[in-house]
Amino acid sequence: MxxxxxxxxxxxxxxxxxxxxxxxxxxxxxxxxxxxxxxxxxxxxxxxxxxxxxxxxxxxxxxxxxxxxxxxxxxxxxxxxxxxxxxxxxxxxxxxxxxxxxxxxxxxxxxxxxxxxxxxxxxxxxxxxxxxxxxxxxxxxxxxxxxxxxxxxxxxxxxxxxxxxxxxxxxxxxxxxxxxxxxxxxxxxxxxxxxxxxxxxxxxxxxxxxxxxxxxxxxxxxxxRLGDPTLAASDIAAAHHISVRSLHRLFQQHGTSIRTWIRGQRLERCRRDLADPLKRHVPIQAVAARWGFPRPADFTRAFRAHYGTTPSDYRNRTHPCGGTEPGTPGRDEPGTPGQGPGAQSQGAGGGDGRSCSSRA
CATH class of the missing domain: 2.60.120.10 (Jelly Rolls)
Structure with a gap:
């Protein structure tokens, strides 16, 4: 604190x-x-x-x-x-x-x-x-x-x-x-x-x-449950005994939608992992999959739209001395145009019985 x-x-x-x-x-x-x-x-x-x-x-x-x-x-x-x-x-x-x-x-x-x-x-x-x-x-x-x-x-x-x-x-x-x-x-x-x-x-x-x-x-x-790519509004509503319409209305009251909020949370978790020096050698594809982005190309587009840069550029700027990601020749993202078939990223890997009743 x-x-x-x-x-x-x-x-x-x-x-x-x-x-x-x-x-x-x-x-x-x-x-x-x-x-x-x-x-x-x-x-x-x-x-x-x-x-x-x-x-x-x-x-x-x-x-x-x-x-x-x-x-x-x-x-x-x-x-x-x-x-x-x-x-x-x-x-x-x-x-x-x-x-x-x-x-x-x-x-x-x-x-x-x-x-x-x-x-x-x-x-x-x-x-x-x-x-x-x-x-x-x-x-x-x-x-x-x-x-x-x-x-x-x-x-x-x-x-x-x-x-x-x-x-x-x-x-x-x-x-x-x-x-x-x-x-x-x-x-x-x-x-x-x-x-x-x-x-x-x-x-x-x-x-x-x-x-x-x-x-x-x-x-x-x-x-x-951010890592579950199948998580749907209907699942969330059912788990809390409310209708999907009530769920959407609740998030609208906070100025967002449930879909936008979930995507933002997933992207933020990915950004943190990409900035973490202890996770420097975890492939970007594995980071994305961990937080609910099973398709690398979708993740790259979403990350770039949200942060204004690609995941690999963000990681390389955060760790400028770390070199490029293992298994990725250059800066092209997995699943984006310009990446050859051989450049695919690696796979995702009690009480103790005391009593104080007697006063001091």
Whole structure:
């Protein structure tokens, strides 16, 4: 996380005896007040980075093992009245809240509430998205069954939310302040759709939010299938239980068509591979086939129309010292006029059982 991300804590900047107290102060001001107690270690080590997204915040953090406690007294002193969804990246995590105990494993999502006392144990790394509860169109009693219940982050809306959080954390340096405000709204829409799905309260979500979440689900679905040249609008619509007409209307609302959007995504994946020095010796034909262009001539025409240059010229300019592509004499593209028959490109080739209920 960088760029629009504030690196607010690094334990290496503090004396060993002061690191845990400094961590507690940082999390008090950026997340919520809690108390901490080290477990099985004598010195705390970790880091914390925050990415403000309007009223939403994404935080990335890593830590050595500790127990944390949020008591009724701390809630009375300061309550941001936020809901948090944590994506466990590594290590064991356990949270006890609302009379429920949830061990979270890597890849799972944990939901907790700043307005309720909790005990937790954590050791590893996590991403945390937090937002004011008042921004959710879901009632607290409907959300209650999700508190301290591990939810899957590897399928459906859970995977979509998890992928969004990871991508946002990794690409933070590339976003402008205007981008982050929009991304905060996207994150809130995804979190809302995710929570509504698991509470069976989709009907409580405003139509505009449902439409934005549906668009994100569809684009994620397609991005995982760009390499399938037979992918059709009818397949995409059927997978999301909507009509083909509704699918076209959804993309028209975003100023494009489903066909144009898919082609643009495929071309961008190809461009990235052609610019990747580690893929310098992968034949252009294989790059094209990997991303859904089985016919080399079609790929060359589409790439030239989109980027104003041929794939091989683009690759050679990106890697000027790399020579020409293996198996391709000169710059002619596979399948384009002027290429002799002998110049064809090569073929495509858990919880650990700990409890922190006893307060320090």
């Amino acid at each position: 960088g760029g629009n991300v504030d690196k607010v804590f690094d334990s290496t900047a503090f004396a060993a005896r002061d690191a845990l107290a400094a961590w507690a102060e940082v999390t008090r001001t950026t997340v919520m007040p809690t108390t901490f107690r080290l477990v099985d270690v004598e010195v705390f080590s970790g880091w914390f980075k925050a990415m403000p997204l309007g009223p939403v915040q994404l935080s990335g953090m890593a830590y050595s093992s500790f127990c944390s406690h949020r008591t009724p007294k701390l809630i009375r002193v300061s309550d941001p009245e936020t809901l948090q969804i944590a994506l466990v990246r590594s290590g064991p995590h356990v949270i006890e809240q609302n009379r429920r105990r949830a061990p979270g494993r890597p890849g799972e999502l944990l939901v907790f509430d700043s307005s309720r006392p909790f005990d937790s144990y954590a050791d590893g790394e996590a991403l945390l998205i937090q937002f004011p509860r008042e921004l959710l169109p879901l009632r607290a009693d409907h959300l209650a069954p999700l508190i301290a219940s591990p939810l899957p982050g590897d399928k459906g809306l859970g995977r979509l939310l998890a992928d969004f959080l990871v991508r946002l954390a990794e690409d933070g340096a590339d976003y402008t302040p205007q981008d982050t405000a929009r991304l905060g709204a996207v994150g809130l829409d995804l979190a809302t759709a995710f929570l509504a799905h698991h509470t069976d309260r989709e009907r409580d979500v405003p139509p505009s939010c449902r439409q934005r979440a549906l668009y994100l689900r569809i684009t994620s679905f397609v991005q995982h």
